[in-house]
Amino acid sequence: MDKISLDKEVILNATEEVIRRFGPEKANISDVAKSLNVSHAALYRYYNGKNVLWNAVTERWLSNLHAASNEIIKEDKPADIKLFHLLEDFAEAKRRSAVNDPEMFANYLKLAQSSRDVIEKSVEEGTNCIKDIIVQGIAEGIFFEENPDQAAKTVYLATSVFIHPNSFDDSNRKQNIESVVDLLIRGLKNPNRTDK
Structure with a gap:
């Protein structure tokens, strides 16, 4: 996935899918980055860490x-x-x-x-x-x-x-x-x- 198509909504969708696949205990931000074929750094430009991202998904x-x-x-x-x-x-x-x-x-x-x-x-x-x-x-x-x-x-x-x-x-x-x-x-x- 190229950088242009990466946005907050895409990240939230991917995070939900990762949580559904691995469950909330095992899912992590590395799984989200891997599912989007991007680095951790790319995600951190939108969400400053796992807690912020998980809060946004739950909200x-x-x-x-x-x-x-x-x-x-x-x-x-x-x-x-x-x-x-x-x-x-x-x-x-x-x-x-x-x-x-x-x-x-x-x-x-x-x-x-x-x-x-x-x-x-x-x-x-x-x-x-x-x-x-x-x-x-x-x-x-x-x-x-x-x-x-x-x-x-x-x-x-x-x-x-x-x-x-x-x-x-x-x-x-x-x-x-x-x-x-x-x-x-x-x-x-x-x-x-x-x-x-």
Whole structure:
């Protein structure tokens, strides 16, 4: 591969493939350079070391994983229905990835233990999506909430148990997700609204 065709996207794609091929424990930057037929130095011009490159791969993977969230936010539906869809998507996206893309999910788990920046950014983005819907619900009169920021953090924390791998094989998982989400939404509802 010549230098002109080497860019960040090409490197990220190659890194994902290397992680999938060797797993996050064994994959290294030498494998990425070899798969692209370039030297380490060529990669370091774009990413200053393995940690930076692996963080970038995981950040992009998380962004793609939650792409459906942006579509849910744009739905022309009442806030309570949108919030239900969003929280279900948050819970199911990571489980689907663990089943369909286990190496990248394992890479995410490894990163979660060693580098909090990417994970914290993902949590912040998720919390902001929830807050946007809560604010919409307040404007619609569906939700009554004095502090949308805190409510969004609380909702995110309450549902984050479902993104943990320990919850993936629970035979009551779908029912538990629906029960928790339903309870949270009922807690946000405006008590003065007559069409509850």
